[in-house]
Amino acid sequence: MHVVDVLSVTRRFGAKTVLKDVTLSVERGEIFGLLGPSGSGKTTLIKLMTGIDKSDEGTVRMLGEQMPKLAMLQRFGYMAQSDALYQELTALENLQFFASLYGLSGSRRKERIQAAMKVVDLLDHLNKPVAAYSGGMKRRLSLAISLLHEPELLILDEPTVGIDPVLRQSIWNELTALKERGTTIILTTHVMDEAEKCDRIGLIRNGELTAVDSPEGLKSASGTDSLEQAFIVLGGGVRA
């Protein structure tokens, strides 16, 4: 069974069509990347998958259920493109809040907070107010929040933006480890070398999904030896 199915989805904002007839499926246990320049519609597509937003045409299914559906919001972990954190509260208080929203309480909540913060290497900064966090730390805290309820699906919108290369590497190690344990991961990126690490990539440009394949598959289909070149060839030959 597919974890996410997007079937002929179109989304318009006013007169502007932001997603045009997008169809794709995400397999269980893979890391699926959405690659495209900024403004191409990645975030919009992600929001349709989560059920925060609703498509104008077509259907979205998550784990077999038609979206949007309230109960499904418990089934995935989400990291928004902008860090949505309460600045005046400490990291711990932010984590406690979101954990409670996912139904965690008592010792289980404590346990999960520790585990998630260990993953992103922020255990030492648990009691700091978020306002005192650096940009990279906020990003990692957002990731930790998405891991709290051990979801089977992670949806991450530009998870490594503003994170230095060393940390980016460690986050990718963690994502790979999560994948090994069976978690499906959907993420967006506009960084080519990050896309290389995904199992499969969807190329998106101007709201159109131009190709979906593994990095190797994309390169050979376009007859190029870098993803960047493949993107230009398969995306219609025009640089965004």
Place this chain on the structure above:
Amino acid sequence: MRTRALAIRIIRQFLRDKRTLALLFLAPLLVLTLMHFVFNGQQVKPHIGVAGIAPQMYESLNIKDANLTSYDNQKDAEKALKNGDLDAVFSIVNGQPAILMEGSDPAVSRSVILVLQKALQVNLNVPKPNVSYLHGGEDLSSFDSFGPVLIGFFSFFFVFLLAGVAFLRERTTGTLERLMATPIRRSEVVGGYLLGFGVFTLLQASLIAWYSISVLGMYMVGAVGLVLLVNLLLTLTALTLGTLLSSYARSEFQIIQFIPIVIVPQVFFSGLFNLDAMEPWLQKISYAMPLYYGADAMRSIMIRGEAFSDIQLDIFVLLGFSILFALLNILALKKQRAI
């Protein structure tokens, strides 16, 4: 459980934010205190010049409620009036009493007339009527009379502002979107806000009521519990209205712009000013204003000592406003999440 988590988060944020706490708790006390001193002070004695009146007549006029100055002729007195030394000139022309007012402040003019009428009545030996009061009393100051309205107004105003800004922040910082990506229901979001803010607004209402009555000595003959109940309902209305309108604001400044549109008209219709002189159809506008019902209930309780059964209409209308605005809030959240 999710409602409680949201309420706890709001309370924690509040406790971190000392400025907002001060605004919520100290600002109303400060303004009330100022009002107390302005409207509860000594009676102002008008300065009246008396021109061309026989000495013994002048003697008998000698009244405590005004500062009298005698002038030899009308001309000198009028000069003093022009110079701003006097509020009025009293003279008798051909046996007919005449008052020339300075006239720029109607309140002063009224008190001049009052003082002189009293004096003339005494001189004419008209028997003084026995005055008794159904409510209040001779000592009821204007502060006592509009104080109950002020208490309600502060609860309403500050909560409207704070709730509006808090909810706007939640939206503009993206945390609302993040919140809506969790399994929280839209009704739980509104409920959490009501609960979190409710705690503070109840504290605020208690503090304002206690301060006004016990420290400033505001006139109060009713039940304290009822005062708190009405205040709580008023603040819940303000809270739900504030968060609802914040959906239509894009910045803190735009929340401020709601004040002249939403708050100021309510003040005019709340009973601070007597509306009897207004066109009857205009008076009816007050029926659409939450503060009108809150102010009416507060006055009824504090000045007339009325019981729950006397003010239940006000209570139910306020409750109705809160429920209506809360439901509209739940509906407005659809803009944030499809379900």
